[in-house]
Amino acid sequence: MTSHPTAAELSEAVAAFEAEPVLPGDVRQAFLARVTDNARATLAREAEHGARLEAEAVERLTALLGQAGDFAALNARLCEALRDGAIDPLDPALLAHLRATAVGQIAIDQPGYGGLAALLAAEAY
Amino acid sequence: MDVAAALDRLAPRLSPTATRALNARRLSGGASLETWAFDLDDATPLILRRQPDSAIPRETALPLAGEAALIRAADAAGAPAPRVVHVCEPGDDLGEAYVMRRLEGETLGRRIVRDEAFAAVRPGLARRCGEVLARIHAIPTEGLPPLATSDARGELARYEAVYRQMGAARPILEAAFRWLEAIAPPPPERPVLVHGDFRNGNLMIHPEGGLVGVLDWELAHLGDPAEDLGWICVNSWRFGEWKKPVGGFGDYADLLDGHGGDIALDRVRFWQALGSLKWGVMCLMMYQSFATGADRSIERAMIGRRASETEIDLVALMEAA
Numbered sequence: 001m002t003s004h005p006t007a008a009e010l011s012e013a014v015a016a017f018e019a020e021p022v023l024p025g026d027v028r029q030a031f032l033a034r035v036t037d038n039a040r041a042t043l044a045r046e047a048e049h050g051a052r053l054e055a056e057a058v059e060r061l062t063a064l065l066g067q068a069g070d071f072a073a074l075n076a077r078l079c080e081a082l083r084d085g086a087i088d089p090l091d092p093a094l095l096a097h098l099r100a101t102a103v104g105q106i107a108i109d110q111p112g113y114g115g116l117a118a119l120l121a122a123e124a125y
Numbered sequence: 126m127d128v129a130a131a132l133d134r135l136a137p138r139l140s141p142t143a144t145r146a147l148n149a150r151r152l153s154g155g156a157s158l159e160t161w162a163f164d165l166d167d168a169t170p171l172i173l174r175r176q177p178d179s180a181i182p183r184e185t186a187l188p189l190a191g192e193a194a195l196i197r198a199a200d201a202a203g204a205p206a207p208r209v210v211h212v213c214e215p216g217d218d219l220g221e222a223y224v225m226r227r228l229e230g231e232t233l234g235r236r237i238v239r240d241e242a243f244a245a246v247r248p249g250l251a252r253r254c255g256e257v258l259a260r261i262h263a264i265p266t267e268g269l270p271p272l273a274t275s276d277a278r279g280e281l282a283r284y285e286a287v288y289r290q291m292g293a294a295r296p297i298l299e300a301a302f303r304w305l306e307a308i309a310p311p312p313p314e315r316p317v318l319v320h321g322d323f324r325n326g327n328l329m330i331h332p333e334g335g336l337v338g339v340l341d342w343e344l345a346h347l348g349d350p351a352e353d354l355g356w357i358c359v360n361s362w363r364f365g366e367w368k369k370p371v372g373g374f375g376d377y378a379d380l381l382d383g384h385g386g387d388i389a390l391d392r393v394r395f396w397q398a399l400g401s402l403k404w405g406v407m408c409l410m411m412y413q414s415f416a417t418g419a420d421r422s423i424e425r426a427m428i429g430r431r432a433s434e435t436e437i438d439l440v441a442l443m444e445a446a
Contacts (some may be wrong), residue, residue, distance in 0.1 A: 003293070004293060004408075004409055004412050004429040004432060005412060005415065005416070005426045005427075005429050005430070009414045009416070009426060010416070010426055010427070010430075011176045013415070013422070013423040013426040014423060015419065016423070017423045018423060031424075032220075032422065032423055034203070035166075035423050035424050035427050036423050037422055037427070038427065041425055042427075042430060053249065062132070065320070072294075074313055075294050075296065076294050078296045078297075078299075079295070079296055082296060082299040082300050082303055083299055083303075083355060084301070089299075089300035089301070089303040089304040089307075089443065090304060090443060090446060094300065094421075095440065095443060096276060098295075098296060098297050098300060098436075098440050099440050099444065100445045101296070101297070101436075102297060102433065102436045102437040102440045103437070104438065105433040105437075106433050106434065106437050108433075109430040109431070109434070110430070110431070110433070110434055113434050113437065114360060114363060114365045114366070114367035115360050115434055115437040115438045115441065116437060117367060117442045118360065118367045118438075118441055119367075119437055122441055122444060124444065
């Protein structure tokens, strides 16, 4: 489900950084070391939740589109339906799927992001 | 190129009481432009902005001499801007560059929205942003350097083309393009000078003086004044303070009042949503430079995962529509 980058690409970037020689006092490298720590945490969350979130997304997409398929095919089909106007961007069933997708994805990428709290607060009304 | 040596030679032309330049150091940040801080031996604090020798020509950004002209126009109009001291000429050996006064303050959004040091200025900051933007938007456009003109539909089409070219399948962005296209406001009757990147990070905030400088004019253009008001409300620049829509420090009403009450909240919210969408596409673009091998740094890879923050914000905005 998760791309841009995929977990494999992210792991590769982490490994490449780890293979670099340590330059004590290098400000840029210290910054990249913090980014790499975040990437490891992201990968750990993805390993824990990714498969379940994708299975749930496939279930929702199947119901929304009335078609069977794997995540990539169904997701591409949804993009097409939005692009050609077959599904209205504010359709409530669509928005329910998009909300669940966004909440799942942010749980992997940035669980502390303020937009998650904002969306969940909106739910209370 | 030896920037420090060139600045040293230039020093007497930057201040009548100076003979030398001291402490030249490159500041972090700014992938497309170099920013250097330095001092003169008469204690004048200065900043050099220059195009790196190897720079790829920037498609959308303004030439540096044009940027300097805009900063001077803003200064003349009473908007806080650093004073431009010198626009470099070929004999200065600094390439395309200009020198301005160095302002004192903070640009890091996280500190501005959270640190105790800024607690006293935060309550008035949204109104002040509105007032400053009103001054910028009122600058007569006749005397300005050549600038591109853009409107809501044009921006949507431009970013959709970038998104399509990447071949990404992101349903939330697809929905947002269609939604915003359906509600895009017509261009303003008279396009105004738009700063184009008015947000935390480009605003110099002083713990007592508040907003003392609007920086980074390279994305300035002619267009809809609501674009600048919407951009500073994008959640990505609120640094966790999501209940304060204006930059993580203020409310819509103060921003709109400060501007003079001439812009409707709906129009600002439209541009805010378009801002989130643009930032989402920009995150994916920056990831592309990792994917294509142009920049294999972990930083470029991880920025792609920030597209999902704009997606969650867009869902919230679409639900509220």
